[in-house]
Amino acid sequence: MEIFMEYLKTFLIGGLFCLIGQLLIDFTKLTPARILVSYVVAGVIMGAIGWYEPITDFAGAGATVPLTGFGYLLSKGVKQAVMEKGLLGAFTGGLEASAGGITAAVIAGLIVALLFKRGDKTKQM
Amino acid sequence: MKLTEKEYSYLTKKISPDTKYYKTLPTAFIIGGLICCIGQAIGDLYKYLGINETDTGTLTSITLVFLSAFLTGAGIYGRIAKSAGAGTLVPITGFANAVVSPALEFKTEGYILGVGAKIFIIAGPVIVYGLAASVIYGVILYITQLF
Amino acid sequence: MSEYLNEGTIILTTEPSVYSYAAAGGKMEGDGPLGSCFDYISQESDFGESTWEKSESRLQQLAFSHALSKGGISEGELSFIFAGDLQNQCTGSAYGIRDTGIPFIGLYGACSTMAESLVLASIFVDNNAAEYCAALTSSHFCSAERQFRFPETYGGQRTPTAQWTVTGSGCAIVGKHNNPPYIKGVTIGKIVDLGIKDANNMGAAMAPAAYETIKSYLKVQKKTVNDFDLILTGDLGSVGSEILYELFRKDGVDISTVHNDCGLMIYDFEKQDVHAGGSGCGCSASVLCGHILERVKKGELKNVLFAATGALMSTTVVQQGESIPGISHAVHISCE
Structure with missing residues (x-):
């Protein structure tokens, strides 16, 4: 039961982040690229003022998987690095904390470019 | 009959159909929620294997x-995204799709100027402004700590 | 001899003939309602080539060679080729016909290019400046998508007003007055821009241009909507067509009874998820050269006003916040 509740919270909060994104797509002129940028920046800000940590405590992956979680990770990394190294940390903390995800995306991009055939959307129709 | 831009904009809005939000909103919610649950399950698996909390988060993202990336290469991610919208855009999987898809697309222009140069053509702004925001936060944090 | 009347309208007194015509397309176009009208359908969008740009050139070659062989005309008999496509620098056309050795005039009129090339080919023939001319245009979904929008594998959602770029090419060979279909007159359109900035609503960007051009031709030639069996716009799609009806309705004219749109004809809206319809140079080109000209030749349609429409959009300038200029050229095609 406890596990079920945990996953339900993940589902609801994660879904909510996506629902807000869809509302922005459907009812504003914001392009997907702008929405993603807003999400990351919002994540950094919410992380900075301490709002995001309670959400991750509550919803786990429901808060860390959406791109706001990426922003939160950046802010968390910077915070820790500034505490340890002072001003230098402002420049190193963000990338250090998010290195895994970014590097994985680049490497995955290279591997896919090497191994896969180019896509063709008309095939899906 | 000559219309002004304002009159024409009104006419266009009246005729252009709205998105089927009664369909897009629940689909985005459900698919997005499910992707997060998959993330949670992967994290639980790593935790079960005895990996510490910080590394679990990073490993889950990776x-x-x-x-x-694999689903993108196989053409499946795009197919899901067609109906899922923000449900596949907002999770980190959408970020990966935005990196992988130009890498694959611009392969025909070579590995340096095609794949290498265009890999961040869509996802670049996310990293640029994410980092910029985090540096601003870091500097503010540093200054406030001086006092 | 061509005679200039007014408002961009020219009457072609010798009434040049369209000797032959052919259309080639991709699988989706073959699966559509006009699938059987194509002279060539490829089940693979790559047309056996390694890049999408080459695929589009190959597609254009296919339409061109089919048109020549159907008309029994050899490449050497052609005086000029007027060709265009959606790619930057008209790459699809230039590379498609680079091996022909025929004098080439490259055109860019976005999705209006089929009418633009047909207008010029007809005027050249009408004035004895050419024996035979080819009017040839194409578009390819994948080459257009990577230039104007997103990578093929990118997960994006299309808005309901978005149109689907047709993978298709059409070629018409124009020569001296002989058998129908005849080209009787043309209107070269002016640029009309009513401030639409949404690149996903091209129908709305182009509809006012179609309205102006059709209205000019009717006015200058002293004709009414009912003098035509068909007024065929290029690719306004469902949204642009509705807007066109509304614009004419404000003048007290009901155009909907004789109007159809290539973007509405080429796909099956029930089975194919193309939102507001087809678009691209290849849309009006393949519908005209695969379907309409044949019906005019057979006498099923007597008078057709073909008004292809183009959104002269640059992704760079749209990102700078500019609106999208529309254009439409009209060709009066008749069997009488």
Whole structure:
């Protein structure tokens, strides 16, 4: 039961982040690229003022998987690095904390470019 | 009959159909929620294998990125995204899709100027402004700590 | 001899003939309602080539060679080729016909290019400046998508007003007055821009241009909507067509009874998820050269006003916040 509740919270909060994104797509002129940028920046800000940590405590992956979680990770990394190294940390903390995800995306991009055939959307129709 | 831009904009809005939000909103919610649950399950698996909390988070992200990359290459991610919208855009899998898809697309222009140069053509702004925001936060944090 | 009347309208007194015509397309176009009208359908969008740009050139070659062989005309008999496509620098056309050795005039009129090339080919023939001319245009979904929008594998959602770029090419060979279909007159359109900035609503960007051009031709030639069996716009799609009806309705004219749109004809809206319809140079080109000209030749349609429409959009300038200029050229095609 406890596990079920945990996953339900993940589902609801994660879904909510996506629902807000869809509302922005459907009812504003914001392009997907702008929405993603807003999400990351919002994540950094919410992380900075301490709002995001309670959400991750509550919803786990429901808060860390959406791109706001990426922003939160950046802010968390910077915070820790500034505490340890002072001003230098402002420049190193963000990338250090998010290195895994970014590097994985680049490497995955290279591997896919090497191994896969180019896509063709008309095939899906 | 000559219309002004304002009159024409009104006419266009009246005739252009709205998105089927009664369909897009629940689909985005459900698919997005499910992707987060998959992330949670992957994290639980790593925790079960005895990996510490910080590394679990990073490993979960990496796993999701590779999963999304594979689905992108196979043309499946795009197919899901057609109806899922923000449900596949907002999770980190959407970020991976935005990196992998130009890499694959611009392969025909070569590995340096095609794949290498265009890999961040869509996802670049996310990293640029994410980092910029985090540096601003870091500097503010540093200054406030001086007092 | 061509005679200039007014408002961009020219009457072609010798009434040049369209000797032959052919259309080639991709799988989706073959699966559509006009699938059987194509002279060539490829089940693979790559047309056996390694890049999408080459695929589009190959597609254009296919339409061109089919048109020549159907008309029994050899490449050497052609005086000029007027060709265009959606790619930057008209790459699809230039590379498609680079091996022909025929004098080439490259055109860019976005999705209006089929009418633009047909207008010029007809005027050249009408004035004895050419024996035979080819009017040839194409578009390819994948080459257009990577230039104007997103990578093929990118997960994006299309808005309901978005149109689907047709993978298709059409070629018409124009020569001296002989058998129908005849080209009787043309209107070269002016640029009309009513401030639409949404690149996903091209129908709305182009509809006012179609309205102006059709209205000019009717006015200058002293004709009414009912003098035509068909007024065929290029690719306004469902949204642009509705807007066109509304614009004419404000003048007290009901155009909907004789109007159809290539973007509405080429796909099956029930089975194919193309939102507001087809678009691209290849849309009006393949519908005209695969379907309409044949019906005019057979006498099923007597008078057709073909008004292809183009959104002269640059992704760079749209990102700078500019609106999208529309254009439409009209060709009066008749069997009488």
